[in-house]
Amino acid sequence: MNLTKTLRRQNYDLIEGIVRNHAPLQLWGKRPLNEVEIEYEKLEHAFKSDVVLTEIKSPVLDINYSKKNEFKFNIGLTILDKLFKSMGLANFNLDSKISSGKSISISYSEAESIEYPRGEINNFLSTADLLHPNPSMLNDLNKNNILIITGTIFAKNLNIEIETDFNMNLELVASLKSMVDGKFEFNLENKTKLKMINNSNLPMPIAVKASIIDFDKGSFKDLNLITDNRNLF
DSSP states (O other), rough: BBHHHHHHHHTTTEEESSSSOOTTOOOEEEGGEEEEEHHHSSSGTTOOSSOOOOOOEEEEEOOOOOOOEEHHHHHHHHHHHHHHHHTTTTTGGGGGGGGOOOEEEEEEEEEEEOOOOHHHHHHHHHHHHHHHHHHHHHHHHHHHHHHHEOOOOEEEEEEEEEEEEEEEOHHHHHHHHHHTTEEEEEEEEEETTTEEEOOOOOOOOEEEEEEEEEETTEEEEEEEESSSOOOOO
16 A cells, blocks of 8 residues: 555655654745745744643554555665665665666554644644744744644654566675665565665654644734645655
């Protein structure tokens, strides 16, 4: 089953960029060409309110190895390059060892979500003031250019399957192991299929739920869910 579709049914978008520091209650700003960049690490760094927000943690039971995204080979290599860089493996050039193939699939497991209730965030912003005078922030709010992350999915395990169009061997696997600083285990399932499993217990953010903060002439109106096909993150 497709991982992206599974996440979208839960109002989450898969993180596609190199940046992997996403966390709930961060504020991000929309920029030209629909790009986003982080503005504040916490909602409370920009706003003040008496409303107390409740963090909710829960296991994401349906994010496992059966939910995967499968790509054509060179598209998969391009996506993996970003993923490896986000894990501190900027010099791991997989295509230098495996230059052709049929497909690449990516999946995750041991996932947990951290969310904040939408109603509480609405109440917080309805009663909030800016922490200090901030003309540029208010201008972005009135233009609906500020996004808030209301939930993040973290996963401990990353699973990559590579199907080649040539026969691999143990010598190739050993050369790949030497390039990843112990961050992946390798399993040669057969001569044309290689599995890579990350060897870290540190959860990484894999998907976010975000909303545009709707302001009108200095007053908060609503949160508008933006989890759709735009993949801002």
